[in-house]
Amino acid sequence: MALLDDVKSELAAIDNELPAAKKAQATAMIRFGGGLRLVQRQIIVQAQFDSLEAAKWLQSTIKNLYGHEASLTQVARQTPSGVVQRYLVQVERGGAALALQTGLLDRRKHLVLGLPADIISGNIAQVKAAWRGAFLAHGGLSDPGKASYLEIVCPTNEAALALVGAARRLGVTAKPRQLRSSERVTLKDPDAIERMLMLMGAPRSAREWTGKRSDGEARGKANRLANFDDANMRRSAKAAAEASDKVRKAFEILGDDIPENLRAAGQLRLDHGDASLEELGRLANPPITKDAIAGRIRRLLQLAEKTEKARAQQQ
Structure with missing residues (x-):
């Protein structure tokens, strides 16, 4: 008043x-x-x-x-x-x-x-x-x-x-x-x-x-961050770790045969495991939207999965 x-x-x-x-x-x-x-x-x-x-x-x-x-x-x-x-x-x-x-x-x-x-x-x-x-x-x-x-x-x-x-x-x-x-x-x-x-x-x-x-x-x-639920924090950390593991496996499968834009997106995920998609987009060079970074990581994982299936069929 x-x-x-x-x-x-x-x-x-x-x-x-x-x-x-x-x-x-x-x-x-x-x-x-x-x-x-x-x-x-x-x-x-x-x-x-x-x-x-x-x-x-x-x-x-x-x-x-x-x-x-x-x-x-x-x-x-x-x-x-x-x-x-x-x-x-x-x-x-x-x-x-x-x-x-x-x-x-x-x-x-x-x-x-x-x-x-x-x-x-x-x-x-x-x-x-x-x-x-x-x-x-x-x-x-x-x-x-x-x-x-x-x-x-x-x-x-x-x-x-x-x-x-x-x-x-x-x-x-x-x-x-x-x-x-x-x-x-x-x-x-x-x-x-x-x-x-x-x-x-x-x-x-x-x-x-x-x-x-x-x-x-x-x-x-600050109060909201301080009072952030521990379970939510654990879930977020687990999801980030799983995403990094998937990207790391995709790199192992594809080796050097990866389009540069997908490689850069995956490397950002590995280098910044705790970052949100929006933050990863800002870290990209040049910066891109969170939808764009999510799409590139998704295509990277799909390409690795497709390549792994093709190799299994050839054996």
């Missing part, structure tokens, strides 16, 4: 964007953090965050960019893991005007369920800012060492599709999915996650996430 907090702190600290990008981020933060409520025919804009820095950014932007006062209050929320603190940004007076200014209400005062078209089709800075705002509002990131994911919980299917389209414009493949009655947009490829973190404006956190993930994978691999 600490790394996720670091990512959101880094994103919330960005303050050098042009007004169009700031508007895109604010709109996404409102859309994915809560949205609009109608109370006694009055539109109230509200958004809730788990990051105090994100809440302060939105409160400040609403005042400085749109000219509306927004309240910021801390609220306690009960979750399965206990009580957590959330930060609620709310605009009561001028809520309808703010909704129109952000594009969450269209000109006919209809609610926009996804993101406004001028953001989705806007410049790349706006698209990046929209993803940044959505992540600040409702984004999640896997802990290093666990299955990789970057995920945003979306208020509507339209909002999810808007994020998918925005990611496509950034050259990143994101997939919508439904989990426990909620719409989500997810990235699972580690390279795509690192790229999206950097595009959103968190290069420091991206490097930290990638570094910790690599360290976790290395430790996991």
Whole structure:
């Protein structure tokens, strides 16, 4: 959770964007953090965050960019893991005007369920800012060492599709999915996650996430090797020894009458008895695929068997 907090702190600290990008981020933060409520025919804009820095950014932007006062209050929320603190940004007076200014209400005062078209089709800075705002509002990131994911919980299917389209414009493949009655947009490829973190404006956190993930994978691999089943190791060693014996016998049968490519493949098997076929392929000169090296060894053994049978028939 600490790394996720670091990512959101880094994103919330960005303050050098042009007004169009700031508007895109604010709109996404409102859309994915809560949205609009109608109370006694009055539109109230509200958004809730788990990051105090994100809440302060939105409160400040609403005042400085749109000219509306927004309240910021801390609220306690009960979750399965206990009580957590959330930060609620709310605009009561001028809520309808703010909704129109952000594009969450269209000109006919209809609610926009996804993101406004001028953001989705806007410049790349706006698209990046929209993803940044959505992540600040409702984004999640896997802990290093666990299955990789970057995920945003979306208020509507339209909002999810808007994020998918925005990611496509950034050259990143994101997939919508439904989990426990909620719409989500997810990235699972580690390279795509690192790229999206950097595009959103968190290069420091991206490097930290990638570094910790690599360290976790290395430790996991070491543990798997250390705990490798002895029986499997014995079977692998036995299979390698049997393969080497067969090649050695084939060399004895065929003598000098062996095609050079088959001889080279067989010699690799003898010289590197513990190596996998893929490793043998890499050791070949020039390197070949594991299927190619397996095929050459197989043809070597078949040629030896055929030659031995022919000699037996001649006797």
